[in-house]
Amino acid sequence: MQGIGNGKCQICYNIGAMNDGNTLLGPKGQRQSPSTGDCAVRIEGVVREFGSVKAVDGLSLALAPGEIMGFLGTNGAGKTTTIKMIIGLLRPSAGKVSVFGGDPSDPAVRARVGYMPEVATYYPYLNARELLAFYGGICGLDAKLVKARTDELLESVGLSEAARRPLKTYSKGMLQRAGIAQALLNDPDLLVLDEPFTGLDPLARIHFRELLRSLREKGKAVFFSSHELGETELLCDRVAIMKHGHCVYQGAVKDLAGDGGSNLERLFLKTLEEAK
Amino acid sequence: MRHWALAFAAAAFAVLAIPSAMRRLCGDDAMPQVVRGEGALAVAFGDAREVLGRALVQKADSYFHGGIDMDCHVSHEAEREHHDEHNDEHEHHHDEWCGCEECAGGHEEQQEERAAFDPWAWINSRVRAPQEHMHLDGKKSVELIPWLWASVAADPHNIEAWTTAAYVAGDMMKDTDLALRIVAEGQAKNPKSVRLRFYEGRVRYARGKGDLASARAVFVSARDLAVSLGLDALPEEERTAYEFAGRFIEEIDRRTEK
Amino acid sequence: MKTAFRQFKALVKLSFLELWRRNDIFALVLLGLALMVPLSMASPFGADGASRYLDEAALLLVWGFSLFIALGSGQRLLAPEFEARTIYPLLAKPISRGRLLFGKYLGALAASWSALAFFYVLFVGSVLLRGGAFAAELPQALALHFAFIALAVAVSLLGSLLMSASANCALSSIVLVGMFFFGRRLPEYADGLNPALAWLVKAVYAIAPHAEFFDMRQRLVHGWGAVGWPVFAAVLCYALVYIAVLLGLASLALRRRRL
Numbered sequence: 104m105q106g107i108g109n110g111k112c113q114i115c116y117n118i119g120a121m122n123d124g125n126t127l128l129g130p131k132g133q134r135q136s137p138s139t140g141d142c143a144v145r146i147e148g149v150v151r152e153f154g155s156v157k158a159v160d161g162l163s164l165a166l167a168p169g170e171i172m173g174f175l176g177t178n179g180a181g182k183t184t185t186i187k188m189i190i191g192l193l194r195p196s197a198g199k200v201s202v203f204g205g206d207p208s209d210p211a212v213r214a215r216v217g218y219m220p221e222v223a224t225y226y227p228y229l230n231a232r233e234l235l236a237f238y239g240g241i242c243g244l245d246a247k248l249v250k251a252r253t254d255e256l257l258e259s260v261g262l263s264e265a266a267r268r269p270l271k272t273y274s275k276g277m278l279q280r281a282g283i284a285q286a287l288l289n290d291p292d293l294l295v296l297d298e299p300f301t302g303l304d305p306l307a308r309i310h311f312r313e314l315l316r317s318l319r320e321k322g323k324a325v326f327f328s329s330h331e332l333g334e335t336e337l338l339c340d341r342v343a344i345m346k347h348g349h350c351v352y353q354g355a356v357k358d359l360a361g362d363g364g365s366n367l368e369r370l371f372l373k374t375l376e377e378a379k
Numbered sequence: 380m381r382h383w384a385l386a387f388a389a390a391a392f393a394v395l396a397i398p399s400a401m402r403r404l405c406g407d408d409a410m411p412q413v414v415r416g417e418g419a420l421a422v423a424f425g426d427a428r429e430v431l432g433r434a435l436v437q438k439a440d441s442y443f444h445g446g447i448d449m450d451c452h453v454s455h456e457a458e459r460e461h462h463d464e465h466n467d468e469h470e471h472h473h474d475e476w477c478g479c480e481e482c483a484g485g486h487e488e489q490q491e492e493r494a495a496f497d498p499w500a501w502i503n504s505r506v507r508a509p510q511e512h513m514h515l516d517g518k519k520s521v522e523l524i525p526w527l528w529a530s531v532a533a534d535p536h537n538i539e540a541w542t543t544a545a546y547v548a549g550d551m552m553k554d555t556d557l558a559l560r561i562v563a564e565g566q567a568k569n570p571k572s573v574r575l576r577f578y579e580g581r582v583r584y585a586r587g588k589g590d591l592a593s594a595r596a597v598f599v600s601a602r603d604l605a606v607s608l609g610l611d612a613l614p615e616e617e618r619t620a621y622e623f624a625g626r627f628i629e630e631i632d633r634r635t636e637k
Numbered sequence: 638m639k640t641a642f643r644q645f646k647a648l649v650k651l652s653f654l655e656l657w658r659r660n661d662i663f664a665l666v667l668l669g670l671a672l673m674v675p676l677s678m679a680s681p682f683g684a685d686g687a688s689r690y691l692d693e694a695a696l697l698l699v700w701g702f703s704l705f706i707a708l709g710s711g712q713r714l715l716a717p718e719f720e721a722r723t724i725y726p727l728l729a730k731p732i733s734r735g736r737l738l739f740g741k742y743l744g745a746l747a748a749s750w751s752a753l754a755f756f757y758v759l760f761v762g763s764v765l766l767r768g769g770a771f772a773a774e775l776p777q778a779l780a781l782h783f784a785f786i787a788l789a790v791a792v793s794l795l796g797s798l799l800m801s802a803s804a805n806c807a808l809s810s811i812v813l814v815g816m817f818f819f820g821r822r823l824p825e826y827a828d829g830l831n832p833a834l835a836w837l838v839k840a841v842y843a844i845a846p847h848a849e850f851f852d853m854r855q856r857l858v859h860g861w862g863a864v865g866w867p868v869f870a871a872v873l874c875y876a877l878v879y880i881a882v883l884l885g886l887a888s889l890a891l892r893r894r895r896l
Contacts, residue, residue, distance in 0.1 A: 507852065
């Protein structure tokens with residue numbers, strides 16, 4: 104099921120949104136302001152080439168506010184390249200990427216986006232508080248607001264006690280949580296996460312899942328790539344599967360036939376096999 | 380793998396081939412190098428000590444001229460005349476090409492070539508040189524001593540450095556005790572130096588009447604040293620010191636006869 | 638405007654914290670003390686009263702250490718961000734590449750200048766303790782040295798975007814130190830070469846950053862007095878223009894850098 108057409112966000116229409124330019128309803132019927140009436144992410148026929156290599160070839164998908172989308176695929180499928188285009192680090196060679204109706208490279212659009220990379224060794228000489236204060240400054244946020252958000256975020260990601268330790272003493276999982284905190288600092292409407300579950304212990308994964316669900320309840324959109332099929336199946340509303348730069352499957356997770364477990368894994372393997 | 384093998388082969392060739400090539404080029408007597416002198420500096424620097432010593436003497440000379448680099452100095456017309464007048468005293472390199480815009484020295488054709496304005500030279504000549512030419516004298520001459528001390532520490536056989544230091548101490552600072560200490564230390568490291576022996580006599584002579592006898596004795600010992608070393612074998616500076624010592628002896632005899 | 642100010646402030650604070658927490662400065666100060674204390678206790682030929690050689694040695698150390706800090710600060714601006722992959726969350730924030738580059742540069746500048754100020758406080762304090770004094774040349778010397786450090790950071794920043802860290806440090810050091818000691822002699826060397834090499838040397842003379850313009854050490858040590866204000870202004874303008882060109886090239890390099 105792919106859903107773009109006629110200049111309207113088909114996905115948003117399909118989940119019951121009324122895009123009359125004045126009001127928009129999210130997937131649970133909650134009202135949203137006109138500024139969030141656009142798709143959170145709209146990718147239309149995007150191609151991205153690096154020399155003679157097509158990392159992404161003809162990708163189209165859309166993500167609505169209040170939706171969590173899982174982006175799956177093998178290594179080198181084009182997931183990270185797609186993510187970089189969504190956050191404005193790369194321009195497509197062809198096609199169009201828009202975030203909340205605007206150009207992703209526009210700072211005003213990026214102010215509504217939070218991003219966490221796959222692996223990041225954050226500044227070793229800073230502690231978690233200073234890291235968030237730094238990113239808060241980069242986002243142009245007021246110092247008082249940053250401080251309040253810092254306290255709140257460190258608590259929610261479980262880093263309050265380690266907040267004053269230098270980041271070079273952090274474990275991989277702790278760095279990952281610090282990364283989540285910085286991605287959420289500016290209260291983004293769109294959260295883009297690259298392999299967010301890497302390095303997290305089971306308890307942290309549960310908390311993180313709850314965090315993402317709470318963001319969805321608030322009408323935020325979440326787009327993440329992952330190799331963790333179990334987590335993806337538990338969290339996502341829809342998934343897209345990439346292979347060799349092509350999107351070989353898009354659909355709602357609830358449409359997968361239920362038999363008690365590993366539906367997504369079976370679908371993943373089957374889709375990749377059929378796409379050979 | 381192939382790159383590593385090639386690199387190893389090249390390194391092995393260099394290790395084996397270069398020393399034998401050097402032996403052919405430099406002659407057997409140049410290899411291996413023999414360290415002259417004792418101590419860590421001799422081992423670490425070898426013959427480079429001489430170069431270092433000379434460079435430090437030049438630095439002292441630069442200090443004498445108020446910090447100006449003596450290979451390249453700026454002067455107004457008046458200063459140019461001053462240097463032309465005192466050229467013999469200071470051994471300025473007036474006949475050599477100078478990179479400064481207003482330098483008095485230099486061949487005519489080079490000055491013509493520099494007719495085009497060089498903004499970088501304009502800036503350098505104004506930032507890196509004083510507006511007036513200065514010489515250190517009197518007690519301020521003590522600023523030269525550390526550089527001369529460093530020069531003889533680097534190369535204890537640099538007789539010019541010893542004599543310059545003694546000159547600065549005795550003639551400029553008017554501290555003959557210091558000058559004698561310097562000369563004594565120099566002679567301890569260079570017992571076969573006629574110049575240093577002569578210089579000791581000169582310092583004693585400069586002290587005046589009370590030291591004339593001891594000065595004469597030193598001049599005589601300098602001439603005896605020169606004779607014992609063989610006058611024909613002496614370098615020019617040493618022979619000059621031998622001759623000057625003779626003149627001083629004559630002068631002292633003349634004065635004492637009065 | 639407020640956003641830009643907050644962004645620059647955050648970037649400056651980052652560089653500042655990193656420099657002072659790395660303890661490089663303190664290591665250099667200890668090294669300086671290890672070199673200067675024995676030197677000041679030396680009594681050449683037993684003669685006391687010489688102090689200019691100490692001032693010159695101290696100033697040479699200040700220049701060497703500040704250059705080390707500046708080149709290191711410039712190198713650590715962006716290259717480590719790419720290596721640690723922190724460039725991605727950074728550029729994903731609402732900040733343009735140009736503003737990021739300039740903010741980073743300001744940060745390295747603030748850090749390097751703070752280190753330089755610290756070194757000069759130690760230097761001036763040591764001179765005053767020995768009974769020395771400074772005149773009008775000190776503020777000028779400080780200003781030119783600060784300008785040189787700004788230039789050195791810009792050189793290192795551009796180099797960090799074009800080559801590896803070790804190559805950048807080596808090349809930047811060779812260029813700046815080489816020009817510092819030999820820059821003004823290049824036309825002289827060129828005269829003795831064949832036409833092709835002479836042209837190359839003259840091109841280097843014309844284009845390379847003339848670090849020697851900023852060197853007022855001899856003025857400070859020997860009390861030559863202040864430089865004429867037109868020359869002083871000319872050197873500062875030279876620094877500003879050169880830095881602008883370097884930052885422009887760095888901005889181009891960053892734009893073309895594959896993320």
